[in-house]
Amino acid sequence: MKVLVIGAGNMGLTYAEGMSKSKLLNNNNIMVLDNSEEKLKELDEIPYFDAHRDLKECVPSADIIFIAVKPFHAESVFENIKPYTNKEQIIVSVMAGVTIAAMQKMSGLDKVVRAMPNLPAQIGKGLTSFVASAEVSSDEASAVETLLSTTGKSLKVSNENFIDASTGISGSGPAYVFFFMESMMKAAAEMGFSKEDGTTLVTQTFAGAVELFSQSDITPREWMDRVASKGGTTRAALNSLEDNKVDVLIRDAAYAAFNRAIELGEEH
Numbered sequence: 001m002k003v004l005v006i007g008a009g010n011m012g013l014t015y016a017e018g019m020s021k022s023k024l025l026n027n028n029n030i031m032v033l034d035n036s037e038e039k040l041k042e043l044d045e046i047p048y049f050d051a052h053r054d055l056k057e058c059v060p061s062a063d064i065i066f067i068a069v070k071p072f073h074a075e076s077v078f079e080n081i082k083p084y085t086n087k088e089q090i091i092v093s094v095m096a097g098v099t100i101a102a103m104q105k106m107s108g109l110d111k112v113v114r115a116m117p118n119l120p121a122q123i124g125k126g127l128t129s130f131v132a133s134a135e136v137s138s139d140e141a142s143a144v145e146t147l148l149s150t151t152g153k154s155l156k157v158s159n160e161n162f163i164d165a166s167t168g169i170s171g172s173g174p175a176y177v178f179f180f181m182e183s184m185m186k187a188a189a190e191m192g193f194s195k196e197d198g199t200t201l202v203t204q205t206f207a208g209a210v211e212l213f214s215q216s217d218i219t220p221r222e223w224m225d226r227v228a229s230k231g232g233t234t235r236a237a238l239n240s241l242e243d244n245k246v247d248v249l250i251r252d253a254a255y256a257a258f259n260r261a262i263e264l265g266e267e268h
Ligand SMILES: NC(=O)c1ccc[n+]([C@@H]2O[C@H](COP(=O)([O-])OP(=O)(O)OC[C@H]3O[C@@H](n4cnc5c(N)ncnc54)[C@H](OP(=O)(O)O)[C@@H]3O)[C@@H](O)[C@H]2O)c1
Pocket: 006, 007, 008, 009, 010, 011, 012, 033, 034, 035, 036, 039, 068, 069, 070, 071, 073, 076, 077, 080, 094, 095, 096, 116, 117, 118, 119, 171
């Protein structure tokens, strides 16, 4: 199997690197194409894939074509690759908001997978949700899932509504966690901790809580009840969060991203 990644930005290189490190593909079966000369000079120095600048040298031989350019470049990319594609090829797109129907129309191809990754993919801890068009066979979908999972975990969803929904949860989600971390770091600074100590306190607390949760089979609410005793410090904090309806605010934030993903999809 040969994979071509179009767009050597954050996401494109993350997937190219993930596939290479996983040893699923030999390095010469991973091709990366970008249109910036400056970027290509850098790519030529990277040993784990073949860098390409000429479409006709790489598009025809690819079994899977990953599209990792910004959504506003989608139309020009599909127009450029069209003369060199064939109906058996599978398009895998990580472009936010570009629907399967739009990609089928722009590319003239039937087999399209729409995926939504998130930032921790860069360190192999990502979550990529994905959905495949009806023309993608279950074996082909499994092959794509294996490739997506080289950057962390993947989740196959049943329709594109869940891609927009997962944008609101996992796609944009790392920023919500950073927001929460920043707020706790600000509180630590106000309490007199140095920036370094505040960062250590907050980072280890997040890492520890997530690990504790992952290693257990109880819910976040059950963990809260375990850690908060009546009249104690944690209960005071949880009461403050609940009184201020922070749960509703977080839900609203997730829906804001979900709705924006739908809007972006309607623009394509
Ligand atoms: N970053 C994330 O966390 C994240 C999460 C979910 C989804 N996504 C999606 O991932 C996609 C890529 O995001 P990114 O952050 O990796 O973007 P990026 O860093 O801007 O990378 C895109 C790359 O593609 C190149 N490019 C543009 N047009 C091209 C063409 N016609 N042929 C070949 N290469 C071309 C760009 O070159 P120029 O710079 O010269 O234009 C750039 O190097 C986006 O659609 C985004 O919606 C990203």
